[in-house]
Amino acid sequence: MTTERIPTSEEANVEVILGQEDQGVDIRKERLDDVSKIFGDLSLPLMKGSKVPEMTAKTDPLTVYLARLNYVEPLPAEKQQELAERFVEHGDLNAAKMLILTNLRLVVKLAREYQRRWTNLLDLIQEGNVGLSEAVKRYDPYRGVKFTSYAQYWIRAMILNYLMNHLHPVKIGSSRAGRKLFYNLKKTRRQLIKKGHEPTPQLIADYLDVDPKEVVRVAAQLDAPPVFLDAQAPGHEKTTVGELMESDTIDPESACAEYDLSSQIRDAIESFGANIEDDRERAIWHERMIAEEPKSLVSLGDEWGVSKERIRQVEVQIRENFKQYLLGRLGDDVQIDWLESLG
Template sequence: MTHTPSAALALRPAQVDGAFPLALPSLGNLDAYISAVNRMPMLSAEEEARLARTWREQGDKDAAGKLVLSHLRLVVSTARQYLGYGLPHADLIQEGNIGLMKAVKRFDPEHGVRLVSYALHWIKAEIHEYILRNWRLVKVATTKAQRKLFFNLRSMKTANAGMNEAQIDEMAQALSVKREDVIEMESRMGGADIALDPTVEDGEENYAPIAYLADTTQEPVAVLEARSHDRLQVEGLESALELLDPRSRAIVEQRWLQVADDGSGGKTLHELAAEYGVSAERIRQIEVAAMKKMRKALAEFA
């Protein structure tokens, strides 16, 4: 979603009547918008309930619009609480207005709750979503628990400096979370966005993340080479072994393709010599001849 500094100013009526005798002027800046919505009259409990019933039962958009207009000042007040995140006040207001409209759409006056209390949850929820989407290029919180920790930690921190061990323990206890969770969120919040491939200036060598984060394993040539290597290991090796006589194949497999129970390598020349009733030198000669034949077969296979 793309926002402009004056985006929040778009939510204003051209003319109001009935319970809204005030017409908002043509607004050119945020201060004028805030001044105008703060002059909008508040609804009594009876007026609010009547308009809410009219909206729910008849789908009267004018009734819904009046409910929204009378609570725009609540959005402005709530959005002001989040200015410390470095995001435009107008954008925070716009997102809060979206939450307010969602609240009006779902508001049921029969539950005995005033709209101001019900809408506050929706307003904050939309502002929270906007902050998490725009505060960092990479999301700092994705789960519900992480989001709660993010805003609680942000509000409890008195400075941007890092926390010591005592402060970490104190916050973990206050928020009823693990100290490891506090440390991880603190690290995410303290991280800065880095351009993946920034512009190189003054002929300096580029050591941007793009230079060392590339996944070479998915490069087409590397993938083909890996597949060829795997095929050579499986199909090529089996084809080469099939060319050997039974004794030579058994000796090669026992020497190089089998693992002992203790995790060590294959059998030694002396172990095989005792098994076949020949000298260790003879086993070595058979192995050398077999390997020579296999290397030739593998070269032809490749």
Template sequence: MVQATKNGAESVKKQNRTALPVPQRSAALTHLDPLQRYLSEVGQFGLLSPEEEHRLAVEFQRTQDPGVAYQLVTANLRLVVKIAMEHRSYYQNVLDLIQEGNIGLMQAVKHFDPYRGVRLPSYAQWWIRAYIYKFILENFSLVKIGTTQAQRKLFFRLKKEQNRLLREGFTPDSRLLAERIDVSEKDVVEMQKRLAGPESSLQAENPSTGHTLEDILAGPGDSPETLVADEDLRRRVRAVMNEFRATLDERERLIWDARFSDEDTQTFQTIGESAGITRQRVQQLDQRLRERFRAFLLERIPEASGRLI
């Protein structure tokens, strides 16, 4: 039932959808429905500690050993289940979503760089969601929305342009919409008919996330490489913040901790009462600290300009 492949890296390259070997099944599992049985099977795979995950990821990057890839994949199958369950309102067969998510997980293992300072589950989420979203888009209706570039552009922009025309005081008829989206009027009419059908569930809100799948699919999203780069930059910035804090005097450190810690930020008034100074004075010191830290940070990490500060 586990939808991945024991030959890890080899199957990732071939994009196969064959099954991972299943742990020995007890007699009690035979009476469960397929999803329950799958969840029971996945539960038999152990999780990896950060150290184990790093060691295996380094080994796989060096050797491309399918057995090592298998360990990395099976240790993260629970993550695929979690993400698939978040999207079950868009597609009835959760096992299909899990299967696609598992293929995304294998792609993540293939591309994962263990030296970037990010855990595999954090990196893999992008790949898992990408494969699940693509599968839903292609299969949510018997009359598919379409997967060509023109069809996807029309699908993603139709509702947005309708709302924009309404805000501008125009009636969003098919002719105006076609001009705005740069497609034929016939294509607009056809898409409106499809979306008016009973299977327009892509526009229904997911109670788990508060977003519609249409919103999610239309968003450009960051690539996993961008996400990893951002996380690496944040980690370096946090180190510089600690270094900067060590240069502050006692009163400055009080304001710094109150305004820049991971806890809830305190108000200028509250800080002033603690430090025995006025609210206005705290605000002045806060501004000076920000300016000093910006210069301190950019001296050490120039690429942080315009990104995190």
């Protein structure tokens, strides 16, 4: 199969559309040399001879993406090694871009392995592309490992991390043990069964060095089928599962009762303050006891020419008087948490 190297660069206004047949393409050699001098080697190895599928505005994005990738020819391991060395030794971003673009098909291949667990393949491809970019940054070309072998680790890791955080309504990977079980639970079960052991939570926990409670928790989420809140509830014709779930907010009746009680307490506070005859006690009530920014005992003592201890004693007596006043208005059966601290 023959290839033609076509430069890609928006700055040089060289327009290349992946998937376009090599018909009527006439790019002068001088222009290629100019682009190479300015931006380095930005060319992609494009396959020839394939028929271009007809694309319309209604064509789904996945089809368009895969069709374009079919025209990018993978590079041999030797060329990828050369590009990796250029990036590590000289910081050549063009070499890094080439490594990424020519391995996008590898991402698609690996993403398809997990498609059965997620309906949107493009989401998995996107996460895998992030892993591929991370692999380019971290790859050491001098350790005797092919770039594609190393990149697979990062591509799978990013896809699995995405699935772990988005596949289940309840997040599984919130702890180190949860992440370990997400990746290894099913594999560990198979290994234990192969060795003739019953994969109990305790045995799995010992095998993976995690808490047995974590095994039970994660297994319950991984083994159970997903529940859709908008699905029809069993035994109900027009009721969804979500409508039967208990809300964590206060119900209307309780909210109404709390509002009514708070209104009565506000009225009692205003009425009690209006009935205080002593000027000093009235000042302590309004300026310290119910004020948003209460004055200190010292400042009130200075204003009234007494010690802060005397102000505190008067405040205690006012609290006791208000407690009795409030119980008289609302009844002895009223249950208010802060009422116990009064007096």
